[in-house]
Amino acid sequence: MTILHEAGPEPRLEKARHIKYWTRCLKTFLPRQYTGNDSNRMYLAYFIISALDLLDALNTVSTGNERRDHVNWIYRCQHPKGGFRMWPGTDLGDRANDTNAKWDPANIPATYFALAALLILDDDFERVKRGQCLLWLQKMQREDGSFGETLVDGVVEGGRDPRLGYCATGVRHILRGSSAEPISIDGQTVRDIDVDSFVRCVRVAESFDGGIADEPFHEPQAGYTFCSLGALAFVGRLNTPDKSNPIEPNAPCDPHNVLKWLLSRQTELTDPDAGLDTEFHTAEEAPNTQHAEGKHVSKENGARDSKPIRQDPYQSVGSSIFDLLVDGAGMNGRTNKVADTCYAFWVGASLDIVGCVTLCNRAGLRRYLLGKTQHGVLGGFGKFPGDLPDLYHSYLGLAALSLAGSDQVKRLDGGMCLSAEARGRLPGLWDAWAVEGPTTT
Amino acid sequence: MGKYADDEQWSDVVPLPTDEGGDNPLAAIAYSEEYEETMSYLRAIMAANEYSPRVLDLTEDLIDMNPAHYTVWLYRAQCLFAIDSDLKEELEWLNETALTHQKNYQIWHHRNLIVDKLDQCEGETAFVESMFERDAKNYHVWSYRQWLVRRFGLWDKGELEFTEQMLQRDVRNNSAWNHRWFVVNGQEGAAGVGDPDIRAREMKFAMLAIAKAPQNQSPWNYLRGITKKSGMSLAHLKDFAEQYASLDQPDNIHSSFALDLLADILVEEKNTKQAAQALDLLEKTYDPIRKNYWAYRKEQLGLPAAVA
Numbered sequence: 001m002t003i004l005h006e007a008g009p010e011p012r013l014e015k016a017r018h019i020k021y022w023t024r025c026l027k028t029f030l031p032r033q034y035t036g037n038d039s040n041r042m043y044l045a046y047f048i049i050s051a052l053d054l055l056d057a058l059n060t061v062s063t064g065n066e067r068r069d070h071v072n073w074i075y076r077c078q079h080p081k082g083g084f085r086m087w088p089g090t091d092l093g094d095r096a097n098d099t100n101a102k103w104d105p106a107n108i109p110a111t112y113f114a115l116a117a118l119l120i121l122d123d124d125f126e127r128v129k130r131g132q133c134l135l136w137l138q139k140m141q142r143e144d145g146s147f148g149e150t151l152v153d154g155v156v157e158g159g160r161d162p163r164l165g166y167c168a169t170g171v172r173h174i175l176r177g178s179s180a181e182p183i184s185i186d187g188q189t190v191r192d193i194d195v196d197s198f199v200r201c202v203r204v205a206e207s208f209d210g211g212i213a214d215e216p217f218h219e220p221q222a223g224y225t226f227c228s229l230g231a232l233a234f235v236g237r238l239n240t241p242d243k244s245n246p247i248e249p250n251a252p253c254d255p256h257n258v259l260k261w262l263l264s265r266q267t268e269l270t271d272p273d274a275g276l277d278t279e280f281h282t283a284e285e286a287p288n289t290q291h292a293e294g295k296h297v298s299k300e301n302g303a304r305d306s307k308p309i310r311q312d313p314y315q316s317v318g319s320s321i322f323d324l325l326v327d328g329a330g331m332n333g334r335t336n337k338v339a340d341t342c343y344a345f346w347v348g349a350s351l352d353i354v355g356c357v358t359l360c361n362r363a364g365l366r367r368y369l370l371g372k373t374q375h376g377v378l379g380g381f382g383k384f385p386g387d388l389p390d391l392y393h394s395y396l397g398l399a400a401l402s403l404a405g406s407d408q409v410k411r412l413d414g415g416m417c418l419s420a421e422a423r424g425r426l427p428g429l430w431d432a433w434a435v436e437g438p439t440t441t
Numbered sequence: 442m443g444k445y446a447d448d449e450q451w452s453d454v455v456p457l458p459t460d461e462g463g464d465n466p467l468a469a470i471a472y473s474e475e476y477e478e479t480m481s482y483l484r485a486i487m488a489a490n491e492y493s494p495r496v497l498d499l500t501e502d503l504i505d506m507n508p509a510h511y512t513v514w515l516y517r518a519q520c521l522f523a524i525d526s527d528l529k530e531e532l533e534w535l536n537e538t539a540l541t542h543q544k545n546y547q548i549w550h551h552r553n554l555i556v557d558k559l560d561q562c563e564g565e566t567a568f569v570e571s572m573f574e575r576d577a578k579n580y581h582v583w584s585y586r587q588w589l590v591r592r593f594g595l596w597d598k599g600e601l602e603f604t605e606q607m608l609q610r611d612v613r614n615n616s617a618w619n620h621r622w623f624v625v626n627g628q629e630g631a632a633g634v635g636d637p638d639i640r641a642r643e644m645k646f647a648m649l650a651i652a653k654a655p656q657n658q659s660p661w662n663y664l665r666g667i668t669k670k671s672g673m674s675l676a677h678l679k680d681f682a683e684q685y686a687s688l689d690q691p692d693n694i695h696s697s698f699a700l701d702l703l704a705d706i707l708v709e710e711k712n713t714k715q716a717a718q719a720l721d722l723l724e725k726t727y728d729p730i731r732k733n734y735w736a737y738r739k740e741q742l743g744l745p746a747a748v749a
Contacts (some may be wrong), residue, residue, distance in 0.1 A: 075461030
């Protein structure tokens, strides 16, 4: 209590400014700088809709007619043969034919984000080409169990990483619940994806240090770890520190090591310019060294001999917990990297999925987000302290804040990255489609 | 009017504008006229399935403005192969593009495709190293490096020495540590650290790195990885861990990772009382940021609550 008092009151979410930021994103053109993200518009759309939902402002900043237009735009991106595009930009309009159809494919992440946005907008899903989408989903899985991004000329294109696996299993979760048996949609029999081979595919990308990578032997990274855990939860094959999954195959193989790797991501290292030109340490400096080159020297002009420890690689921070609480502690995405707003979500949500979010330092995380990367004037969050806000970090910052226990944001469902309220609409859809939902979420 | 509309060479093409479908589209962007025009011409020639040198010019323009466009890369690749374009020239263009768009996935995928087709990797490792000059932890570049090693069998061609150089520049570069793990253990059928000589060499390498900077998680993880993969008991590391964290000198702990390792070793030895002491030090003094986790680990020991 004393320490918290000394550290000053916790900064607040500038809620009105955030609502203003997102309303601007909803109602006016995004600046030209977003052109490089033109082909990611569906996920930008989902960020905007979901952020306003988390701020409990979606229905107050827009009219029913406007929201109907938004829903129509999402359906405008639906592919005639099932699935969704990222944006209307690939549609060849009245010149579309069988030979050029390959240049206008449905896209796996676009499909997940479109369905998630429809869920948040409380759409009835009646216009979703559900049977065709699930048939296409099956074709998007490769022999090795991985999922691709698009189907072009019969070839599954795109990476093999769990981002795509997460989105694909998310689509399955929304549109067929947990039904492993073939289901009938509009008289058509729709079989399930190959869950077993997908799980094996995640398993081989588990790293020796507890994190999960996009592919075997690549460096583990928090975003890929989230996608892997999230996908395993979607297909009901997740192991957690508390509970081994009774169904084989399952993953991760060592959930305690995953937990430790995730918690190791929390760091008080927040300055991205610190340590870019790190020099090799000489033996004379060891063992009591912190990287304190350049402007990043200890706040106490040298670390105290008896307390040399911070996991912070580059920067000597003061040696009392006082500093820690003042500065807050964000999350990095890989070992020995600096904190970044988005990893507060990737790590926080991973912990939420395995049921351990309270094991991280949530107060420190809130201080990092609210005191360091929240933009006090424009609203939104930047990637690093002092950065201008962008949609990606502003959304994930808000989502992370909910997981970190803020009462100023709606409760988030970490696994789906939308409000628990929106996810709560799924059982109603499953009932209407007469498919099984998972027994536990 | 515009670059393409004014160009004789493109006069046969009727541009195909985008159709947002109605009012209030989501995430609409204030496109430049140049981008809108380029997209309209791109759609028109994609619709015609054209494969020609001018497709390369147009796709280059478009990629410059929107490198995340997922079908334009596939279209460009099909076009390159269809007109038998000079793939070395393509690589040169990619070198520049990669520098402007360092975090883009498609560029690296495209590079894979081209280098695979060329069936030779001359100059590629040097290019990768020039990328590391800018960002020594770029994920795409490390992934590409792994692909090169596998595709062209570079396992014994200086790759281990390369990881050493990278770690000499920054002993905390976890990407370089991970690459080392890959070089040692990633080859199909290789014993890796299962081989006693290799294991000894790698343990020594990690231990020397720890001596230089004890509060660096990467080599500690590397050491633990070795023991786990080769089925060794953690107890082999006890003396080493105690050099940096001894319970006899609780005020003189040099590495929280050593202390954590020691706690695990003590658990393995069923010495729960001392394990709790080590975890206590982490919680209260040496790693308070993770205090909830260390408290949780203490609970897992199943000791009476009195310890806390």
